Amino acid sequence: MLGRLSWLALEVKYLDRARTFYEERLGLTVREDRDGELALGAGETDLVLRRPEGYPRGGLHTHFAFSIPEAEYDDWWDRLGEAYDLEEARFGPARSLYLYDPDGNCVELGQQDVAGPGIDGIFEVVLEVEDLDRARSFYEDLGFETVDEGADRKRVRLQGPMALELWEPHLGIADARGGVHVDLGFETDDPGAALDAVRDRVRSIDREDEESVVVRDPDGHVLTFRSG
Numbered sequence: 001m002l003g004r005l006s007w008l009a010l011e012v013k014y015l016d017r018a019r020t021f022y023e024e025r026l027g028l029t030v031r032e033d034r035d036g037e038l039a040l041g042a043g044e045t046d047l048v049l050r051r052p053e054g055y056p057r058g059g060l061h062t063h064f065a066f067s068i069p070e071a072e073y074d075d076w077w078d079r080l081g082e083a084y085d086l087e088e089a090r091f092g093p094a095r096s097l098y099l100y101d102p103d104g105n106c107v108e109l110g111q112q113d114v115a116g117p118g119i120d121g122i123f124e125v126v127l128e129v130e131d132l133d134r135a136r137s138f139y140e141d142l143g144f145e146t147v148d149e150g151a152d153r154k155r156v157r158l159q160g161p162m163a164l165e166l167w168e169p170h171l172g173i174a175d176a177r178g179g180v181h182v183d184l185g186f187e188t189d190d191p192g193a194a195l196d197a198v199r200d201r202v203r204s205i206d207r208e209d210e211e212s213v214v215v216r217d218p219d220g221h222v223l224t225f226r227s228g
Helices: 015-025 070-081 132-140 191-198
Strands: 005-011 029-034 037-042 045-050 063-069 087-091 094-100 106-112 122-128 145-149 155-159 163-167 183-188 204-208 212-216 222-227
Touching (some): 045 183, 063 070, 070 094, 132 155, 132 163, 191 204, 191 222
Parallel strands (some): 005 045, 122 163
Antiparallel strands (some): 005 183, 029 037, 037 045, 063 122, 094 106, 212 222
């Protein structure tokens, strides 16, 4: 039902500081420099950095994962390890490193089957939710599929345009937390059909027209379904 992830928006206090981290440390390129926000390219997805000056706000303490080519992992570790206290996790044969940006978001760089060079997409986003079953049902009706459940029953992993982790409040790897009031944009062939699938459970409908629909999910995360 939903196509690719178009954007993930983060709330930042100081645009210059956040831009330095993502542009100079992580090698992202600024695509748009708008009043109060920046959009940087992460493969086909925009990472939006947004000042807290209106709505929708970007996500706070959001844990998300960038895709990097497998062969580049050691170079990234060596480069970032000079300035940051990194943590590593393994998922089968794949490795991921974790660090924090200046605004407290937990940034993961994980080995994925991507061309690169450098960061080439966002493959995971973590949302904090109040009721795990309610949130899972909502996102399954948007076409996501449950692929894993945490043994502690505090998280569930779904797969769709990217991996979507739904967490009840807790600390994960590298003491990461799920994001609150996260802003996600998706391309879809039929924004109205996406809305109809969850219309009875959204917190609000902020926009509805033929080209795009903007809703807030039951936990207040902002979702945009846009024709593409």
